[in-house]
Amino acid sequence: MQGEFTPQQALARLLDGSGLTFVFTGEKVVMLRPRGSTVLDAVNVTATPRVSSAKYTAPQVDITRSVAVIPKDILQAQGATSLRDAIRNVPGITINAGEGGGGMPGDNFNIRGFSAANDLFVDGVRDLSGFARESFNLEQVEVLKGPNSGITGRGSTGGTINMVTKVPSLRADRSGAIVLGSADQRRATADVNQPLHVPGIPGAAVRVAAVSSNSGVAGNDVIEYNSWGVAPSLSVGLGTSTQVTLAYTRSEQDNIPSYGVETFNGVPTVDTRHFFGLRSLDFEKVNSNNLALKAAHVFNEHLTLRNQFSSAHSDVGRIVTPVNPTTGARSPKTHAVENDILTNQTNLTSSFETGAVGHDFVAGAEFTRENSLRGAYTIATRPFPTIANLNAPTADADYQSAITRTVTRTVRAQSAALYAFETMKIGSKLELNGGLRWDSYKPEYTDSASKATIASTGNAPVRTTNVSGNAAVNFKPTVGSSLYFSYGTSFNPATENLSNDAVSANSKLPPEKSRSLEVGAKWELFKQRLLTSFALFRTEKTNARTTDPANPGLGTILAGKQKVEGGEVSVTGRITDHWAVLAGYSRMSGKYVESPNPAQTDAPFTNVPAHSLNAWTSYAVTKRLEVGGGGRYVDRRLLRATATSTVYVPAYRTYDAMAKYQLSSTLGLQVNLMNLTDELYYDSGRMWVPAAGRAVSVTTSVKF
Template sequence: MSTPHNKASSLGSHALLTTLALTMGQAYAADAPENCDTADKECDTQVIELIKVHGVRYSIYDVKKSGDVRRLADLVDTPQTITVLTKDQIEESGKTDLKEILAAQAGVTLGTGENGNAFGDRYIIRGHEARSDVFVDGLRDPGMTTRESFATEQVEITKGPSSTFAGRGSSGGAVNSITKKASTAYDFGRVDASIGTDNHHRLVLDYNTPLTENFATRINVLSTEEDAPNRDGISRSRQGLLLSGLYDNIDDLRVYTDFYYLKAEDTPDLGSYFDSASRKPVKDIPVYAQDEDFLDSDVVALTLRTEYDISDSLKFFNSTRYGETSNGYLSTGARGTVRADEDPFAPGADTISLSTHQGWQEVEYFATQFNLIWEVSTGSIDHKLLFGLEFTDEEVDNGVYNIAYNNDTNCFTSGRRGVSPAYCLINAQGEVYQNASNIIGRTFEKGDSDALFSAQTLAAYVMDTATINDHWQVFFGLRQDTIDYSNDVVSRGSELDYAYKDDFYNGHLGVVYSITDDANVYATYSTATNINGGESDLGANCGYGGLCGDPDQAAMADPETVENIEFGTKWSVLDEKLFIAAAWFQLTKYDVMESVGDAYSTLGTLNTGKNRVDGIELAMNGNITEQLSVQISAAKMNSEVLDSVEQSNVGLELSNFAGDSLYMQLRYQLNDKFAFGGDFTHKGEMYGGQPDTAASYDSTNSQYSIVVPSYNVVNLFANYTVSESTTLRLNLGNVTDTEYWTAAYRSGAFMYLGDARSAKATLTYEF
């Protein structure tokens, strides 16, 4: 066995760490030598040689298996669209927060929050909210928070309903991050140090060491700060830690422990706003964030994972996690308006008024999941059976801050309540006020809770991956969830106690027909269920996924149900180095809970909506040649409201839905020392409105009210191997300096800005 130093040089600066924490058995088991025990040192050398052949010299863009132990088939034989992003792809793209990683992908867009809710990341997959459908190593990661990739080995985006795996939610899909893990097989260290424009600096340490033959530990440390490109005063800071330990008795038992911590401190930016006169977002809007603005997240999670091989055909897995997050924000909004005629400085003049958006959230959760995998044959049929039991307990406390406005107002504007004093960004001369970051002068203290969400869920599921013969494979899954839900809400001065219990069932049936050993076609049917009030951050705000109706109505409401039909084909070509997939899907959501105000007192039901998303999705990832790596995903989709309590909504598109989207990342290894590449993101035009319902529409002018323009963004990178232990990478973000917007609030009052041009240089040292 070669020394760790020689091993690193033979694999190159990136491939080593990628393959280590992916674990050999999961990522490349299909290619491993027969009877190869991945805990055996001699076997490690054989697997490493396979990886060198399997991937381009320094990076891996192809993974054959999911990191979720419950997905027993190879990805090529899984009857569902799953996009897997490797650690190498993520690093070379220059993206770090999970939000920006996902936002670039086809079929995924971002959403905004009610009243500027800026707790954390919000994703929309195939037109449906997925902000609560985020998982880490197969366990739900509840609450709204900032998520970083420094401790992530790969990101898996499941497209289409997947409640058999995920439980409640997952209407359009789910996101699962696989964390880095300790290994007894390697002793290595790596430091990534970055500097760049906009005061960017980032330091990441990854160190794994075996303590004995049976024990190992791994530490990942993050420290990074930067300003938003071309937005002075908008800042981001992340401090993170992942401590991972492993006990491996080599024969049959492995126990992992993880402690994760992240502290994120940002000055938030609600971006621009939609100008109804020009029907475009306002360009080049000045920075208007105030000195006291903040967006803070503190995340702590402790995880224990146990893997036990009862026999060659029977394996037991348990994952147990306890976590707490504390989130809070105070942010400033901006909208175009005019000074009132009563304004003493510039009556009737155009200006930009400032507003306050704020809230806090505390999350405490416990989850444990038991899985038993049994490989058995019945006659000529080989089964991989999975029996699972899961319990989760989530407590989410939401509230607001008590705000004091210490500076005098500087303008008068007109609104629904008549003429009132306000804070304006633009002075009487049409220029931005001096000391624009201190116009309002707020102080604040934490106020009372206004929504205490609680949900205990017990779930049982069974899945079977059955190989009928050389051509046919069937996947079947069935899951039951029993939920005990409560939410104590303060709404318009009244205290409302919501509580109900419910059982719901979901299933998944997929059939795969292998045309050849390397090509197949498949058909799949899957379902999902959304409960009333399933979004934990919104109390009784029905329009954004909170509770609908009063407590009695809410308890009687039916859950929203989603059905997905998908036909596709998957190909593994070029000696299994390149993966190609194509799929057509139709996703229909029934019993959609709509916000219709007092009308429910006469309607007597909350489930008045129905919508549909259909389209095609194409994917390609892996290695076209020994020098050229690629990851491409493209989606062409249509959305339509099929039924609504407001008949004028029927036929409209869903809000924040991009019908066309494309992501392409290329990498070319010119020689042993130099590689270069880049990525390209295209998102089609979108329209603002409430999530999961019709986009806002102006029937008078027969046009959508809020338009998010389509956009194209290009990023470039280049890698240079300085020595066997040192690599230099340069990333250029948004090289054309395109101004673009990623999402719109339902009124157009704010539209999130994408990052402007940036440059970063990263030095990687392995030891």
């Protein structure tokens, strides 16, 4: 073969007409089989990571929307330990809460200016858990931008975030790491994958990932994050036409978080790296379990059936104490939520030809049952100790009190969806793709005191049915390039995150509707090892919820129109075998186009930084030594605007560096330097909680 091809493309051309097909059973191991003997890929090797969902049949270069995939190799090189660390690699995303959260707790992001708090997924299944997620069991993190209800259901105005977990493979791979660092960081991880040779059971393998982590936050000597987790998984049928995987993840956290300083007076003048809470009162406890059973069967080279059943449970409780920057008064915030979600997804994928037109077709169904116990903690003794000097607070004020956890309401929701997508390939240059999804979503609230379903007020939540869709045209000048135009829609029910007040009239409002236009280009360069992307977009929410001017403070109506538009450019992959890069830039502007409140019309939209930039690169200087580094910049963004004040989250820039030395074939040493300039910055302005200061970590890794 001569030319530039991926391994798959080269093999497909070599074997064309031979009656043989192939499957990768390892990173550089290929198995040949007669074409009639169909198999499932055990390992999917491409120049750039593929999006994991079966709903996307194309590689990244042919997906007609902005996509970012952060693989585990990047997370390891950066010393990342959480989902938030991974998301910092994607421009156009802002974090909506400090550690431990504020308002909507836990991982709470804005994508292209719109909240994505309800748009987090694990292996394609919605995850409602309100806590900061660990990275020890992540294979990669996928961010798909733009309205996405046609793919994932309710929400996804700005996009979705999908966490892909580790699963077994047929290649033995055993590794572990010990991390020691600033702020008393002590972390140990293990990842063991082992093929099993069981008579009568082909393609069996088991994998176990685990973590134990204890750490503070650089710059604050009170905050603590303590966690452990284990994730065993078992697969059978790898490399055959029928494959089954059973995976389980268990994690716990016992933290002392911080809410810092309340925001109503704007950026505080006191040193926010102090701890303003109460060590004897504040806590965050997280208990999370996730069980998934995945099965796939290839009927022939044209037809594949996949099914996934997931059961997730999380229990999150916290008391966190912010301080009033004017009076020094402490005011604890409490939060207690227990979530259960059962989901079953079925996807049928087919590829076929009608004359000169090729078709990739996906159809499926999804059924979900969600149950949420929502409450708070009652603290018996008051008042709380006031801080006399905000520049010298003490966290050790003795505050012993009886604490009672109560459930105030139970929220249940049932949803069902049917969907179908198709990509039509007309010759080698033109592709048309589109799809529709029908969703039915019905929440129900029960008052925990009276045990009565809330309906008598006339404000009971209503069933929402909606059809969402997407369509695109993709022109391919070459195999490794695309020029596309796409359109997509989304819908946001009033009760989408199961947290609305059920006695409020808001609960019975129809859903908000959004739409997006995007034009973009993608190229694979350097023997298809590097993917470059460029996109211009406009996202509009056409009937946003807004305050009713005829009933201020009490009524909400669907009468607003919001718009965010801008452009993005990104580069990811390898320039050479030794030089890797992940970089992106986003330029955005957002505003309220229309509003029944005259003061809001043409006002800027919150959480939309005009500029955001991230870059990470690493270079293998020798076979043993690798160095890397990068930085991030996020422009200031509007937090809140009133008749009397306007508050912005300040702009910031940070820099990181890494050096890794392979002492032997089994032992490696890595040093990471984070926030080299000790920048004081805030991920969020809901509560002024500064991000970690300058820090260093040393990782000793072993393969065995």
